[in-house]
Amino acid sequence: xxxxxxxxxxxxxxxxxxxxxxxxxxxxxxxxxxxxxxxxxxxxxxxxxxxxxxxxxxxxxxxxxxxxxxxxxxxxxxxxxxxxxxxxxxxxxxxxxxxxxxxxxxxxxxxxxxxxxxxxxxxxxxxxxxxxxxxxxxxxxxxxxxxxxxxxxxxxxxxxxxxxxxxxxxxxxxxxxxxxxxxxxxxxxxxxxxxxxxxxxxxxxxxxxxxxxxxxxxxxxxxxxxxxxxxxxxxxxxxxxxxxxxxxxxxxxxxxxxxxxxxxxxxxxxxxxxxxxxxxxxxxxxxxxxxxxxxxxxxxxxxxxxxxxxxxxxxxxxxxxxxxxxxxxxxxxxxxxxxxxxxxxxxxxxxxxxxxxxxxxxxxxxxxxxxxxxxxxxxxxxxxxxxxxxxxxxxxxxxxxxxxxxxxxxxxxxxxxxxxxxxxxxxxxxxxxxxxxxxxxxxxxxxxxxxxxxxxxxxxxxxxxxxxxxxxxxxxxxxxxxxxxxxxxxxxxxxxxxxxxxxxxxxxxxxxxxxxxxxxxxxxxxxxxxxxxxxxxxxxxxxxxxxxxxxxxxxxxxxxxxxxxxxxxxxxxxxxxxxxxxxxxxxxxxxxxxxxxxxxxxxxxxxxxxxxxxxxxxxxxxxxxxxxxxxxxxxxxxxxxxxx
Numbered sequence: 001x002x003x004x005x006x007x008x009x010x011x012x013x014x015x016x017x018x019x020x021x022x023x024x025x026x027x028x029x030x031x032x033x034x035x036x037x038x039x040x041x042x043x044x045x046x047x048x049x050x051x052x053x054x055x056x057x058x059x060x061x062x063x064x065x066x067x068x069x070x071x072x073x074x075x076x077x078x079x080x081x082x083x084x085x086x087x088x089x090x091x092x093x094x095x096x097x098x099x100x101x102x103x104x105x106x107x108x109x110x111x112x113x114x115x116x117x118x119x120x121x122x123x124x125x126x127x128x129x130x131x132x133x134x135x136x137x138x139x140x141x142x143x144x145x146x147x148x149x150x151x152x153x154x155x156x157x158x159x160x161x162x163x164x165x166x167x168x169x170x171x172x173x174x175x176x177x178x179x180x181x182x183x184x185x186x187x188x189x190x191x192x193x194x195x196x197x198x199x200x201x202x203x204x205x206x207x208x209x210x211x212x213x214x215x216x217x218x219x220x221x222x223x224x225x226x227x228x229x230x231x232x233x234x235x236x237x238x239x240x241x242x243x244x245x246x247x248x249x250x251x252x253x254x255x256x257x258x259x260x261x262x263x264x265x266x267x268x269x270x271x272x273x274x275x276x277x278x279x280x281x282x283x284x285x286x287x288x289x290x291x292x293x294x295x296x297x298x299x300x301x302x303x304x305x306x307x308x309x310x311x312x313x314x315x316x317x318x319x320x321x322x323x324x325x326x327x328x329x330x331x332x333x334x335x336x337x338x339x340x341x342x343x344x345x346x347x348x349x350x351x352x353x354x355x356x357x358x359x360x361x362x363x364x365x366x367x368x369x370x371x372x373x374x375x376x377x378x379x380x381x382x383x384x385x386x387x388x389x390x391x392x393x394x395x396x397x398x399x400x401x402x403x404x405x406x407x408x409x410x411x412x413x414x415x416x417x418x419x420x421x422x423x424x425x426x427x428x429x430x431x432x433x434x435x436x437x438x439x440x441x442x443x444x445x446x447x448x449x450x451x452x453x454x455x456x457x458x459x460x461x462x463x464x465x466x467x468x469x470x471x472x473x474x475x476x477x478x479x480x481x482x483x484x485x486x487x488x489x490x491x492x493x494x495x496x497x498x499x500x501x502x503x504x505x506x507x508x509x510x511x512x513x514x515x516x517x518x519x520x521x522x523x524x525x526x527x528x529x530x531x532x533x534x535x536x537x538x539x540x541x542x543x544x545x546x547x548x549x550x551x552x553x554x555x556x557x558x559x560x561x562x563x564x565x566x567x568x569x570x571x572x573x574x575x576x577x578x579x580x581x582x583x584x585x586x587x588x589x590x591x592x593x594x595x596x597x598x599x600x601x602x603x604x605x606x607x608x609x610x611x612x613x614x615x616x617x618x619x620x621x622x623x624x625x626x627x628x629x630x631x632x633x634x635x636x637x638x639x640x641x642x643x644x
Contacts, residue, residue, distance in 0.1 A: 063220065066091035066205070070161070073203075076226040080289075083207050085121050086216050090153070090164045090204040095225040097199045102192040109190050113225040114232035115152045115205055117182040118289035120219030122280030123148035123208050145178075147210035150219060152177040152184050155202045163204040181286030183361075185230055201225070222289040228349050231358045234286045239585060240267065240328075240343045242367040242596060244389035244458070246377040250330040250367055251388055252341055253312070256323035264346045267307060267328040268295050272338035272366065276301070281340065285364055291342060305332035314379075314386055314604075336371040338596075340364045363585065366596035374521045375459035376402065383407050383414070384452035386603050392459040392497070392507070392518030405515040410455050417447050424539050434539040443538035449603040450534050453526035454556075457508055458601040462496045462522040470494040471599075472525055473554040474505070481551050486565050486573050493525040493558020493600045527591055527600035528557040528567050529609065558600030561590040570609070588613075 064071045066081040070092040073079055083091045101109050125148050127133055128141035137144065153163035154175040160167045168176070177184030190199050207219060224231045243251035254265050268291060271277045276298050284290040298305075312327045333339065343362040375390035376399060384406075393402045426440030463469040471491040473479055496504035498513065498520050507513050508523075531546040538544055547553040549567040557567075561583070564572035570588035580586035584594020589609045591602035 066093055070094050070202075072096065073223070073225045076224065076228050076231055078222055078224045078231075080118070080220065080222050081205070082218050082220045083205060084216065084218050085207050085211055085214070087207055090162065090206040091221075092162050093203040093205075093223060093225075094161070095201045095203065097190055097201075097227065099192075099196045099198055101199075101227060107192045109192075109227055111188050111190055111201060111225055111227055112185060112230040113152065113154060113188070113201075113203060113223070114183070114185040114230065114288075115150070115177070115179060115221055115223050116232060116287040116289040117150060117179055117284060118220040118222055118287070118293055119279070119284075120221075121211070121214045121217040122283035123210070123212050123214055148208050148212060149178040149180060150184075150208055150221070151179065151206045152186055153204040153206065154186050154188055155204075156188065156190060156199070158200070158202075161202040163202055164206050165209065179287075181234070181282075182284035182290055183232070183234055183286040183288065185233060187230070220289075226358075229347075229358045232288050233358070233360050235345075235360050235362050236585075239363045239365055239594060240341055242341070242365060242592060243379070244377060244598075245333070245367055245369045246375045246390045246459075247335045247370050247373050248331065248333050249377045250333060250339070250369065251377060251379055252328040252330065252367075253314075253388075254326040254328075254343055256325055258323055262311075262324065263326075264348075265326045266309070266344050266346075267330075268342045268344060269307070269330060270294055270298075270340050271334075272340045276303075278340065286361065288359060288361055291361070303332070305330070307331075314388060333369045335369055335373075338366065338368045340366055363594070365584065365594045368596050370459075370461050372461050372521060374518045375461075378403065378456075381452075381456075383410050384448070384456060386449050387452050387456055389601065390459040391456050392512060392516060392521045392523070394517040394519060397516060402516050405511050406456055409509065409511055410451060413451055413455075414444075414448055417451075418444055420542070421447075421538070424541070426539075434541075438537045440539075443534070446530075446533040446537045449605075450526070450530045453530050453601055453603050454508060457497070457512070458524040458526075459518070460492075460494060460522040460524050460598075462504070462520050463494055466494065466496050471554070472558060479551055479554060481548075483565060484550050484554065487559075487561065487563075487599075488574065490561050490573075490597070490599075492598060493554070494522045495525060495555075497521055497523050524598060524601050525556065525558040527602045527605060528553055528559050529589075529605040530601075530603050531557065532568075533605055533608075560602075560606065561593065561597075561599045562588060570613070 063080045063082055067083055067087065067089055071079060071081065071094075073093050073095045075095075079093070081091045081093075095111065095113070097109055097111070126137070126139075126144040128144050134141060134144055139147065151165075153165075153167070153171065155161070155163035155167065155171060156175075157170075160171065163171055163175075175186055175188055177186045188201060190201065192199060203223070203225070205221060205223065222232075238255040240255070241253050243253055245251075250269070252267055252269075254263075257263055270291075272281070276294060278284060278290060278294050308329045308331075310327050310329070311324050313324055314327075342364050345360040345362070347358045347360070349358060370390065373395045374392055376393040377390045378399060379388040381387045381403060391402070391406075393399070421440050421443055424434060424440060426434070426443075466472070466474050469491065470493065471487050471489075472493040472495050474495060497507050498504060498518065504520065507518075512518065528546065528549070535544045535546055547556065549559075553567060559567040560570060562570050562573045562576075570590075574582070576582050576586055582593075583590050587610065589602075589606040591600055591606040592598045
């Protein structure tokens, strides 16, 4: 099953436009074919009956045989071709810039050329850290890595009209690209050689040099050259985030952006395994063509799955960047199933011109729906605006009834705290501000997030063996004050609740068991930083105190996967791994990684910490200063207010 983001109720128009660009335009608009300068044979006729898949009813884009005669590419128009894995000849194209592409002021024009593999054999990579292996195949690590990838070669010299590996010594190395993840792009600056002259680039696409004994097959690929912009690109710096799932739903959020120039974003959600998944995902996970074809298959399959999209400022209002995020609400998923999510951004470079729509693909993230129906995904909760996760609710209890019960518990506690904070002269310089950095509004928001985290437990599937599958302490008598060490196994902080056996604890509050009646469930504990943020932002006179990590904390709180042995800090637990792949990308304060593993319920404090502690060198000292010492005991009256 694959899910495709749609835009409200005339959602079809935008989606068709995007697929128009990703999968290819109809033959009349797509590409003209002309013989290569060295060939007299006509290549205008495409190869019948081969066609690409298209999500647009009644349309199919022809596949050109660029291994017989060179195909002339039109500016910003997608073309498709194919090449055998064991081919000894490449697929060749040319791209001509007419004299009008240049001007007296600008005799240099940049051409971006991108290739993405649609399908074909997946060549397993070499273990480039194995020096013995590299010696046995007589390759450097870079050579071994590139040998299993399809490649793109570009020549601006008419002497090399079929560029490829044979020309490697004379071609500019910057004009060669290797399709890591099924995609590559090359940027070439073309200089006009004389007044009123046209200039031509010659392009070659080659199969991997080393098939590693993989069964022979044929690659289908997509190619586009443009003077307008990089028409296909991959942005490795940003990715979506998974807020949470329940049995059949998921909530996905984009990166922050400013409302003055909002991007056009949509999501693609594919099963990670099985039918409609991305075949050989490791080899094709950055390929526009492969992902768009899987997307097309699902659009034509009439699966009962939908995605609604909207904008949200949840969690961004308290951050340093008061921005917006795009939110994707997915429904109709299968229970206990792994999914892979991509975001796609489209940019219209020329208003009214379908040829001028560029696309950017963001790295995939993983998620898994829950097996149990005792967890209910909730968001847009007025009294807990930063809640966007599953809470424990019996399937027979409506969401409205469940939230009403929670509100009856939360509202009076928050009101009492808010009235107490209002007695401080928070922003009045004449009466003495308690901080030049923090405000009473930030204090209230931090308390609200903490209160909601403990009043609305984050629900997940219960663990079969929490003693070995969870880092949380199931039995509080095990916490003696002795150091518990690092979470080297990267276990989540989950406590089983309401089980029939002795291994499960009761829910945090009576109203959960009496009114929400969730039955057996797992609670993903709040991150300890939700408590620290109250301490950080509120007036010292309230004497807010958080529990000590190795004494009582790990029964009621968790922490980030990369925190240190005392539950604080970041990048303290073994590093990020090669290329940041331990967490699925370079980041710190890991409450949720890119593989769908969630370690504690952050309520957005992970985002705030990443923003405020961007420089890694500041992390250790900042945490020690901000959170190293707890305040003295909370007064008796406040204990009543904060009880949980």
